[in-house]
Amino acid sequence: MESGQFDTISVRTSDNVTLGYNIAGLGSRLVAQILDNLLAIPLTLIAVLLYGAIASVFVTSAEGATFADAGAGFFAGFAYFGYFFVAEAVTGGKTPGKSAMGLRVIRVDGSAADFGALAVRNVIRVIDVVVVLIGIVVMFFQPQTRRLGDLGAGTIVVRDRATVTLASAVAPPPVMLRTPDAGPPIDGLDHIGSFEHDALRVFLSRPGLSQKLRADLAADIARRLLDRLGLPPGAPERLWPPELLIERVYLQLDQRHR
Amino acid sequence: MTLDVFIAERQGRWAALEAAIKTAKRGRLRNQSASDIERFGLLLRQTSSDLAIARRDHPDAPITEYLNTLCARAHPLLYRGRAWRLGAIGPFFATALPRSFRAAGPYIVASLTLLLIGFIAGWVAVDVRPDLRASLVPPSLFDEMARGQIGTGVQDVPFAAAFIIQNNIRVALICFAGGMLLGIPTAFVLLSNGWMLGTVAAAVRLGGYDVQFWSLIVPHGVLELSVIVISGGTGLMLGDAILRPRQLRRADALARVAVRAVLLVLGAASLLIIAGTLEAFVSPSGLPDGVKLAVGAAVGVLLYSWLLLAGRGPRRRRMFRFDRPAETPA
Numbered sequence A: 001m002e003s004g005q006f007d008t009i010s011v012r013t014s015d016n017v018t019l020g021y022n023i024a025g026l027g028s029r030l031v032a033q034i035l036d037n038l039l040a041i042p043l044t045l046i047a048v049l050l051y052g053a054i055a056s057v058f059v060t061s062a063e064g065a066t067f068a069d070a071g072a073g074f075f076a077g078f079a080y081f082g083y084f085f086v087a088e089a090v091t092g093g094k095t096p097g098k099s100a101m102g103l104r105v106i107r108v109d110g111s112a113a114d115f116g117a118l119a120v121r122n123v124i125r126v127i128d129v130v131v132v133l134i135g136i137v138v139m140f141f142q143p144q145t146r147r148l149g150d151l152g153a154g155t156i157v158v159r160d161r162a163t164v165t166l167a168s169a170v171a172p173p174p175v176m177l178r179t180p181d182a183g184p185p186i187d188g189l190d191h192i193g194s195f196e197h198d199a200l201r202v203f204l205s206r207p208g209l210s211q212k213l214r215a216d217l218a219a220d221i222a223r224r225l226l227d228r229l230g231l232p233p234g235a236p237e238r239l240w241p242p243e244l245l246i247e248r249v250y251l252q253l254d255q256r257h258r
Numbered sequence B: 001m002t003l004d005v006f007i008a009e010r011q012g013r014w015a016a017l018e019a020a021i022k023t024a025k026r027g028r029l030r031n032q033s034a035s036d037i038e039r040f041g042l043l044l045r046q047t048s049s050d051l052a053i054a055r056r057d058h059p060d061a062p063i064t065e066y067l068n069t070l071c072a073r074a075h076p077l078l079y080r081g082r083a084w085r086l087g088a089i090g091p092f093f094a095t096a097l098p099r100s101f102r103a104a105g106p107y108i109v110a111s112l113t114l115l116l117i118g119f120i121a122g123w124v125a126v127d128v129r130p131d132l133r134a135s136l137v138p139p140s141l142f143d144e145m146a147r148g149q150i151g152t153g154v155q156d157v158p159f160a161a162a163f164i165i166q167n168n169i170r171v172a173l174i175c176f177a178g179g180m181l182l183g184i185p186t187a188f189v190l191l192s193n194g195w196m197l198g199t200v201a202a203a204v205r206l207g208g209y210d211v212q213f214w215s216l217i218v219p220h221g222v223l224e225l226s227v228i229v230i231s232g233g234t235g236l237m238l239g240d241a242i243l244r245p246r247q248l249r250r251a252d253a254l255a256r257v258a259v260r261a262v263l264l265v266l267g268a269a270s271l272l273i274i275a276g277t278l279e280a281f282v283s284p285s286g287l288p289d290g291v292k293l294a295v296g297a298a299v300g301v302l303l304y305s306w307l308l309l310a311g312r313g314p315r316r317r318r319m320f321r322f323d324r325p326a327e328t329p330a
Helices: A026-058 A062-091 A096-101 A115-123 A125-130 A134-141 A148-153 A166-170 A194-204 A211-229 A242-257 B003-023 B034-057 B062-078 B086-103 B105-128 B130-136 B139-146 B157-181 B184-207 B210-243 B250-270 B272-281 B289-309
Strands: A008-012 A018-022 A103-107 A155-159
Touching: A018 A155, A018 B062, A026 A062, A026 A096, A026 A103, A026 A134, A026 B157, A062 A115, A062 A125, A062 B157, A096 A103, A103 A115, A115 A125, A115 A148, A115 A155, A115 B157, A115 B250, A125 A134, A125 A148, A125 B157, A134 A148, A148 A155, A148 B157, A148 B250, A166 B003, A166 B062, A194 A211, A194 A242, A194 B003, A194 B034, A211 A242, B003 B034, B003 B062, B034 B062, B086 B105, B086 B250, B086 B289, B105 B130, B105 B184, B105 B210, B130 B184, B157 B184, B157 B210, B157 B250, B157 B272, B184 B210, B210 B250, B210 B272, B210 B289, B250 B272, B272 B289
Parallel strands: none
Antiparallel strands: A008 A018, A103 A155
């Protein structure tokens, strides 16, 4: 919706405003996954080594060693998958990998992912990973890049990072005026609103246009402005050069709304 | 209002909201005072109304995207489900878990049926073809039974317990997660566990070791099989939600049951710690068979009176109730 470069989901808030969330793509999800594995695998190894160290001290029989070996295998699984669950539960939906990629788990209604939802998506992670990486296949075909665990939990991974900063959004390119004088008041300015004002502003802040293109564009805009203003046939504004008309309309709109 | 005026007049509160988002720790506003949270809510409502104006008047301006992202980041900080705290564990086991057990009743019955089908099939298989006994049942079992030392003398009991507990929790979670694949893996786990128990039970019956065998299974098996059946039921719940979503979209039907089901399976799986401890310490111990069977019976009575009776009666009043008219003063 807002940002053409990402798929979005729309969430209607209780204030009846629609928010657009940028959905995390397969690529950034996989990179986040790799980053998490760089942490999860060493942590799992450490956990298993600790288990083994404890076992080697206390196990006294061959039978016990078999149990300890098999138990360590299971323990590895719990440690590995536990990393993701604990990381998401503690941070409210951002494992370190997701955090690094600016991703975050939320529920599809826009609210924060709660304990139950995170439990579902992390238990089902086992299926997503173990069954021939079915999670990646599902994410590839699912329009919102959700894996089975997301579908079960009603969650979605979104981009949490600001795409536009306030500083860049509030400082649009400067307007360049040739005659910084608003001129005599123009009739019919009431017919023109903020949408046209924004359009004029975009035109007046484009430095890179060639002379000819600029003149053509100005003539086109001026013709539409004159239509919109509804001036009588003999009005003096019709005789102004197009660019002068545009600048004066812009300046007078500006003054009017100050 | 022109874009410049709009921005100039209102950017103060956007910056304030942005700063407030940065003070949130770990995706929560928990560390903040009540007045800070109230102010956060006010800023979010003001900013989202600014977003609505910006979208109408300046749909293509960068500020509109900025405001959308700002609101989208702030929204989940304020809107969230009920928080989970350690203090919620008591009420969860006291009332919520038995209630969701009873609510899942039909699925648990279906799960039990699958286990019994596997059991009967295994039993019948050994009855019909006793010669196949050796390939269905591990032969070492008969050696141990012949020597009269079936299951006795397990060493390094804590490691045996850890192994058993982890294995069973793994099976329980797979039963649940298998629901995502229409419950097919779930049904397979239930049938194969029933089959294993059925073949071994029929085989030891042929050998005449019934009492020793059941005294080895029952103390922990009551709890363990109950948990497997419950987990199977949760997996079947998910599978059913996908296959028969009724009035909802499949994804919504699934998400609706899954959160309830995962709490049931996690609660049930935690019982496996007790089951595994019994399996390692009581079942193979030298206690008389009668005592072992009595332990199993006692566990069964406790388990099912808890699951079937706890949390009945009127629900306790919630902190916020909007669905009930205000009570009239006496």
